[in-house]
Each structure stands twice: as C-alpha cells, then as structure tokens.
Amino acid sequence: RKEVEQDPGPFNVPEGATVAFNCTYSNSASQSFFWYRQDCRKEPKLLMSVYSSGNEDGRFTAQLNRASQYISLLIRDSKLSDSATYLCVVIAGSYIPTFGRGTSLIVHP
Amino acid sequence: SQTIHQWPATLVQPVGSPLSLECTVEGTSNPNLYWYRQAAGRGLQLLFYSVGIGQISSEVPQNLSASRPQDRQFILSSKKLLLSDSGFYLCAAASGESWDQPQHFGDGTRLSIL
Numbered sequence: 001r002k003e004v005e006q007d008p009g010p011f012n013v014p015e016g017a018t019v020a021f022n023c024t025y026s027n028s029a030s031q032s033f034f035w036y037r038q039d040c041r042k043e044p045k046l047l048m049s050v051y052s053s054g055n056e057d058g059r060f061t062a063q064l065n066r067a068s069q070y071i072s073l074l075i076r077d078s079k080l081s082d083s084a085t086y087l088c089v090v091i092a093g094s095y096i097p098t099f100g101r102g103t104s105l106i107v108h109p
Numbered sequence: 110s111q112t113i114h115q116w117p118a119t120l121v122q123p124v125g126s127p128l129s130l131e132c133t134v135e136g137t138s139n140p141n142l143y144w145y146r147q148a149a150g151r152g153l154q155l156l157f158y159s160v161g162i163g164q165i166s167s168e169v170p171q172n173l174s175a176s177r178p179q180d181r182q183f184i185l186s187s188k189k190l191l192l193s194d195s196g197f198y199l200c201a202a203a204s205g206e207s208w209d210q211p212q213h214f215g216d217g218t219r220l221s222i223l
Contacts, residue, residue, distance in 0.1 A: 031209055041219070042217070043199055043214035043216055044153070087153075089212075091209050094208060095203070096155065096158060097211075097212060099152060100152070101151075101152040
C-alpha cells in the first residue's frame, strides 16, 4: 500500500459546483498535513494546512479524520481558475514530507 | 516569507554533458532544503535533502549529486547526464525550526536531454 494515496481523477465539474477530494495515508504517526495546488508545468504551491479541528479559507475547507486516516479538501462554488492538480502532503515526524500523486480537477463553463 | 530562486528556468543539454542547477533561499535561516524531480504527468520524486551546511541525504541512487556550500544555497550536479535525467527539477525549502513545516518551492528548471 502506498503511503499517501489520492484518486488521480480527473474530476470534471461545471462552474459553481462543489467538489471534494480525499487523501488517505498509511502511517498512523503522521502529524502534519497540507494541501498544495499545482498548475500545469508549474511548481506546487501551498494551498492550506490541515488542522485537527478542520479549517476554512474562503471557498476551500480542509478536514482531517485521524481515525480513518484521511484528509479532505472541499471546494465550493468552483471557478474555472480552480482547474489544477491538488496534492496532499503528509509529514510523520521527520524532515521528509510524503506527497500524494495528485488529483486533477477540471472546471468547465 | 521565504523566496526560493532557481535558475535556469529551462535547459537543453546533450547526453553525457555535465549539469549544475543552483537554488538559493531568502527570508529564512537554517532552512531544510530539498531537490525533487517530476517526470511528465508523474508525481514528485525526492532526490536529495539537507538539514544543514554540508549535510546531504540521498533518497534515490543515481548519477546526480547535491551540495550545500552555504546555509541558503543548494546545488544539484551531474558529471554525465543520461536521457532519463530529463524532467522538471524543483528546489524546495522549509523552515528548520521544526520538522512539521510546509515546503515552499522555486519556479523549477525544465531539463531536456537530447
């Protein structure tokens, strides 16, 4: 089993839709969690950290479920500009983060 | 906030030629530094990381090497490039204050080997 797994997608949704991605991790000692966004042929950019209590940043909501070992990202009111690949990242007590392969999102008019 | 500078943005090199990619970091001291490679349509592959000057850990055996001559400088090198070295090379930095800090990436170098 891979350490961090994501559904590669693509998720193809219309503008204004709500879409959610999950990311499962295998290491129960994982402590820090993040979501990154990567546009085509660009570097990954930090989207948001994921806190135990869940956190929200505008249209984006991130949640952590430790019992089931997954994190989620919810995007409300999708925009065309949200089209990108979303990477989840997990850190488990070392300096080496583990990246998922990413979930591709395509928002169409 | 951290700023990670990488250059060049694109590079075309013949097989067997040497390589030197440089990454410098501003806005933080004692960062943890990382080199990744991303093949087209694939995930990030960690190549090297460093927690201090002169300290390099290699994650994948290959014909690449890394050096950290200064606190905020990280260099990726090769003596002889292979076709399989083509890819998108990304330098990343994270605060060295604790191990759970997020990484920030440079703009990347797109390397094509001919």
